[in-house]
Amino acid sequence: MSTxxxxxxxxxxxxxxxxxxxxxxxxxxxxxxxxxxxxxxLAETARDDSGAAQMIEDGVSALNGDRAFAELxxxxxxxxxKGIEGSDFFxxxxxxxxxxxxxxxxxxxxxGYEGPSFDKGGYINRGFxxxxxxxxxxxxx
Amino acid sequence: MSPQHxxxxxxxxxxxxxxxxxxxxxxxxxxxxxxxxxxxxxxKVVLIEAGRHHQPEDFVNDEWASLNQLAxxxxxxxxxxxxxxxxxxxxxxxxCKTVGGTTVHWAGCCVRFKDWEFRIRSEHGPIDGASLLDWxxxxxDLEPYYDKSEDRxxxxxxxxxxxxxANNNFKVMGNGARRAGYKGVSTGRMAFNTVPxxxxxATIQDxxxxxxxxxxxxxxxLTAEIPEAEKTGRLDLRPESMAIRIEHDDSGKVIGVLxxxxxxxxxxxxxxxxxxxxxxxxxxxxxxxxxxxxxxxGLANSSGQVGRNYMRHLTGSVFATFDKPVRMYRGxxxxxxxxxxxxxxxxxxxxxxxxxxxxxLGPSFLSTFLSPRAWGRDFAKIMEQYDHMAGMWLVGExxxxxxxxxxxxxxxxxxxxxxxPNVHVDDHPNGTAMREHAYAAGESVYAAxxxxxxxxxxxYPTTHNLGTARMSARPxxxxxxxxxxxxxxxxxxxSDGSVMTTAAAANPTLTIVALxxxxxxxxxxxxxxxxx
Numbered sequence: 001m002s003t004x005x006x007x008x009x010x011x012x013x014x015x016x017x018x019x020x021x022x023x024x025x026x027x028x029x030x031x032x033x034x035x036x037x038x039x040x041x042l043a044e045t046a047r048d049d050s051g052a053a054q055m056i057e058d059g060v061s062a063l064n065g066d067r068a069f070a071e072l073x074x075x076x077x078x079x080x081x082k083g084i085e086g087s088d089f090f091x092x093x094x095x096x097x098x099x100x101x102x103x104x105x106x107x108x109x110x111x112g113y114e115g116p117s118f119d120k121g122g123y124i125n126r127g128f129x130x131x132x133x134x135x136x137x138x139x140x141x
Numbered sequence: 142m143s144p145q146h147x148x149x150x151x152x153x154x155x156x157x158x159x160x161x162x163x164x165x166x167x168x169x170x171x172x173x174x175x176x177x178x179x180x181x182x183x184x185k186v187v188l189i190e191a192g193r194h195h196q197p198e199d200f201v202n203d204e205w206a207s208l209n210q211l212a213x214x215x216x217x218x219x220x221x222x223x224x225x226x227x228x229x230x231x232x233x234x235x236x237c238k239t240v241g242g243t244t245v246h247w248a249g250c251c252v253r254f255k256d257w258e259f260r261i262r263s264e265h266g267p268i269d270g271a272s273l274l275d276w277x278x279x280x281x282d283l284e285p286y287y288d289k290s291e292d293r294x295x296x297x298x299x300x301x302x303x304x305x306x307a308n309n310n311f312k313v314m315g316n317g318a319r320r321a322g323y324k325g326v327s328t329g330r331m332a333f334n335t336v337p338x339x340x341x342x343a344t345i346q347d348x349x350x351x352x353x354x355x356x357x358x359x360x361x362x363l364t365a366e367i368p369e370a371e372k373t374g375r376l377d378l379r380p381e382s383m384a385i386r387i388e389h390d391d392s393g394k395v396i397g398v399l400x401x402x403x404x405x406x407x408x409x410x411x412x413x414x415x416x417x418x419x420x421x422x423x424x425x426x427x428x429x430x431x432x433x434x435x436x437x438x439g440l441a442n443s444s445g446q447v448g449r450n451y452m453r454h455l456t457g458s459v460f461a462t463f464d465k466p467v468r469m470y471r472g473x474x475x476x477x478x479x480x481x482x483x484x485x486x487x488x489x490x491x492x493x494x495x496x497x498x499x500x501x502l503g504p505s506f507l508s509t510f511l512s513p514r515a516w517g518r519d520f521a522k523i524m525e526q527y528d529h530m531a532g533m534w535l536v537g538e539x540x541x542x543x544x545x546x547x548x549x550x551x552x553x554x555x556x557x558x559x560x561x562p563n564v565h566v567d568d569h570p571n572g573t574a575m576r577e578h579a580y581a582a583g584e585s586v587y588a589a590x591x592x593x594x595x596x597x598x599x600x601y602p603t604t605h606n607l608g609t610a611r612m613s614a615r616p617x618x619x620x621x622x623x624x625x626x627x628x629x630x631x632x633x634x635x636s637d638g639s640v641m642t643t644a645a646a647a648n649p650t651l652t653i654v655a656l657x658x659x660x661x662x663x664x665x666x667x668x669x670x671x672x673x
Contacts, residue, residue: 112528
């Protein structure tokens with residue numbers, strides 16, 4: 001594979017993957033920047049693995065039929081993805097997306113996860129036991 | 142503090158041809174504890190470890206980054222009807238490749254086996270499809286070693302050590318369990334400090350138990366046993382050293398270990414005794430890879446039992462969402478247990494018991510494991526409930542089956558050119574029935590505190606890997622005797638969970654440590670008697 005890496009995943013491919021990732025794990029409050037991580041990660045994969053590069057290229061082409069995938073309505077994008085569910089390309093995008101989207105601090109903030117704790121002194125003084133809608137089960141016994 | 146702390150590697154303490162040393166392969170719960178115990182008794186030990194010598198300062202509070210730092214990710218293959226073969230075909234087990242082994246990501250649940258769990262075979266007779274065998278020892282043989290182990294590990298609720306406080310996730314599970322009628326509900330016996338002890342601090346409730354404990358509040362062989370052994374001057378720890386083969390002489394006694402060092406060079410270390418503690422998959426693989434004309438089916442395998450009877454515990458999880466916040470990730474990950482279902486009551490439709498134990502995952506792992514390969518808006522909505530979610534783990538007896546086994550896959554080679562292990566598992570109907578019962582019990586616990594929705598989560602890659610070199614009274618039934626000594630090879634020992642004849646319901650680490658302490662007593666006595 002001697003293609004320059006910018007051409008391995010061009011802007012159309014990146015836009016397609018970003019839209020596909022959002023369709024797979026749709027959080028309306030998250031910006032496209034979070035989903036763009038998936039294309040960046042797949043570009044790395046493509047750079048290291050010519051077989052994967054070809055699979056991504058073919059998969060992106062298949063998603064972009066008569067109209068660009070990224071321009072389709074959300075329902076159309078969903079139906080299009082269902083049509084390729086189970087393919088190697090779909091699983092590559094999905095398995096990359098689930099890791100990238102749910103390891104992003106912006107997603108953590110959205111779902112209410114505080115991330116690394118050791119540097120903040122753990123939770124011993126920051127609410128490890130602050131749930132107040134149930135009693136201490138052992139004290140209650 | 143270990144001499145490797147600044148990254149410098151001390152020269153080997155003992156010469157490669159020093160045949161007076163005992164070589165221990167693997168530095169986890171079994172190998173790390175045994176190595177220290179032998180050093181304390183004046184024995185010279187070479188401790189060979191495949192992983193790097195990370196220190197707690199190096200650990201990262203990030204699930205995927207930590208997995209890539211600590212987990213055993215060398216290639217493996219799978220087969221059989223278990224869901225792992227479909228969902229995680231190249232990651233059958235989640236164990237660690239680092240100095241300290243899997244104790245580094247151990248949450249610390251310390252549950253003793255029950256007396257009847259050593260003799261399921263005689264309690265229930267034969268069970269179709271199961272290769273059941275009684276242990277050659279019983280609870281009374283292990284009790285003194287359990288006592289020592291609990292003191293050594295600093296287990297809460299023993300030796301005057303205060304109980305862990307209830308965290309948010311436990312308040313949900315604990316109250317649900319009480320309302321559902323369960324009695325054995327507590328924050329458990331845990332191997333982390335609730336008060337400073339043994340030079341290690343009390344927990345700051347920072348979570349991240351599976352990512353390595355940065356503050357050393359948890360016992361591990363990395364932070365407790367190995368530093369103690371190093372103080373004796375009798376430990377020669379060799380990290381980044383992958384054991385390839387155990388070598389023997391014409392008489393069938395082992396004489397040393399061939400390994401590949403950090404620079405990729407083959408090394409041979411002579412030994413008086415070799416103790417294998419590589420976790421059940423790699424222990425079986427190493428024995429099978431050490432075959433010869435004298436041992437055509439693998440070392441110490443005249444019984445044909447090496448690699449067979451692989452057990453991984455029942456496992457499964459239940460998560461639930463609530464209309465109020467939980468924040469299950471705050472605090473010690475597994476400090477909570479419900480013990481009622483650990484009784485032996487075949488009236489439930491299965492033999493053996495199970496525990497419900499506290500569990501939380503961060504969004505990174507939860508998204509991968511909650512419903513493998515799920516996607517779409519419903520899944521995303523569930524994830525948005527993350528901070529309103531509580532979780533528990535189900536762990537129970539898994540019956541041994543002859544064909545649930547580790548074999549060598551000669552079609553796939555690792556970075557050292559060695560055949561990779563294949564792990565084959567078919568679920569047994571007993572385990573399937575127990576899992577259904579356990580899922581329903583977990584759901585009833587969360588329903589009792591008004592869960593909005595509950596989720597049955599299939600087993601993760603296995604952390605409890607057991608049984609592939611089992612103990613037996615008779616040589617034809619197993620691989621090692623009651624002290625872990627190979628039936629076929631007098632100076633070869635197995636020192637990890639591979640020796641477990643049956644799995645019991647309990648998390649295995651406490652028992653692995655107790656067995657290592659018992660084995661150390663035996664080896665010392667045999668050395669003194671000139672029998673090794």
